[in-house]
Amino acid sequence: MNAPEKNVGQVHFETAPHFPIYMDYSATTPIDPRVADKMIPYLREQFGNPASRSHMYGWTAEKAVEEARGHVAALVNADPREIIWTSGATESNNLAIKGAAQFYKTKGKHIITVKTEHKSVLDTVRELERIGFEATYLEPQDNGLITVEQLAAAVRPDTILVSVMLVNNEIGVIQPIDEIGVFCRSKGIIFHCDAAQATGKVVIDLQKTKVDLMTFTAHKTYGPKGVGALYVCRKPRVRLEAQMHGGGHERGLRSGTLPTHQIVGMGEAFRIAKEEMDSEIGRIKALRDRLAKGLQEIEEVYINGDMEHRVPHNLNVSFNYVEGESLIMAIKDIAVSSGSACTSASLEPSYVLRALGRSDELAHSSIRFTIGRFSTEEDIDFAVNLLKSKVHKLRDLSPLWDMFKDGIDINSIQWAAH
Structure with a gap:
């Protein structure tokens, strides 16, 4: 047969x-085979460094990177300038949580998250606790969801950051991030959301949802492993302390030569997700x-x-x-x-x-x-x-x-x- x-x-x-x-x-x-096909030229003839501004190889790579940035932004209705490339969701979560906590620590040192978050959030928060921050871990209801009332009850005057995922990686439940975003914005608290499991599965509109930082990855959306992104809101402007230092790539937030082929793959994967979701x-x-x-x-x-x-x-x-x-x-x-x-x-x-x-x-x-x-x-x-x-x-x-x-x-x- x-x-x-x-x-x-x-x-x-x-x-x-x-x-x-x-x-x-x-x-x-x-x-997705269409993603792999899109990547191959950037593994072969289009091998330039996107940061090389003096010749055609670099210009071609930079153009491809920016086109991919546009596709990622389009899926979540963000400004392309708000998309920062990373190596994946674990790095994005680390950059968001450590970066925000360290930048805003003069305002307070209290963080709120949920017991059912991904380990790359929980372990990052625990690492911050080790160096003097305090954290509250919310207990979900028996259906896996938390409520804004639970969050409000946990907020303290020194709370600077809330991290709640959009879609849970184990049980697939969708947390009420629209309501959480409104609450956090009203209190002046930075809101980070891990959306690694959400892209292509639920509609994300960052013009409407009040999220300050959002994590994405390619390999959960039919793209390559080893590449991800972090949304960093521009209005109101969110500041982060860089965790990776070097050449000042990605607006100084994430140094390191960009892997053009992987970024092109992520862009194409997100373009297809928007089209076919x-x-x-x-x-x-x-x-x-x-x-x-x-x-x-x-x-x-x-x-x-x-x-x-x-x-x-x-x-x-x-x-x-x-x-x-x-x-x-x-x-x-x-x-x-x-x-x-x-x-x-x-x-x-x-x-x-x-x-x-x-x-x-x-x-x-x-x-x-x-x-x-x-x-x-x-x-x-x-x-x-x-x-x-x-x-x-x-x-x-x-x-x-x-x-x-x-x-x-x-x-x-x-x-x-x-």
Whole structure:
């Protein structure tokens, strides 16, 4: 049987059945062939340094960089001059949080963030605590969301910075950043938002949403790894202390020779995202709903995170009475994860799910399914059938499952200590 072809724009390429079937789009996305094609000339003949102002090689590279900057700005309705190139979301988060905290520290040293943020936010805030800043970590509700009332209750006279992500990388919930932005602006507090998981999935309008700093990355939006950007608001002007010093590139905020080919790739990826987002969302939602319906036919399955305020690309599911790592090993024909790719090497239960109030058992048994541009109905149906089979087999081996089926309340059991 010939593998089906999918038409993306004017590009035809094979989409399936490749094994394992990729369902880990929140870890990284495959590069769109149109993005790769756009990058190749800048790896070959157009190799100039964008900072070389005295000849055609440099001018050509600089023009490509500025065109890409325009595409990134257009997706989020920003001024291109507000887009600063970085090596990715981790660097953007570090530059935003450390840069703002250090610049505004004479006004105060208190930072507010959320317990379910990405590690590149949480660990950056912890590093600032180590050098004398203070931080409050907001506890989300059991649906993964925070409220402006929670934020307001945590604000102190010396609060200078709030960092809340737009779309959560593990559970896909969308935080109310419009309301948070209005509140922070009214209090004169800098508001940073990590939008690495949001581009191409939700509409971002930085002319309307009152965000001071916003993080982006290419590889979550079908672009190359190793390149990202930071939005730095010009009106009202936000100041940052540079974290990387050298040639004064990127308005003095981020020194270092620009990787033209990667930047061109990010620009093209964001251009395509803007063009295709509206038509793609409905298709992705239909696939997500098909996946959710299939998995909910299995007993004792729980969806983590709010289903309404959520991107359709994400479904985080706990399979009670099944150990998550065992399940992942059993379903090697689909590529999924048990949490953030940055932390899933750890055997600790997901800190995001623990913050939602999930038990250790449910947190340990969670699988994150994330779908995207190249996912198909066939992929979904294969995954559902595989999971039904493997969950059934693993539970057959579980004495806890037998006890549950016999009506025994497992939480009430007094286990003997040895």
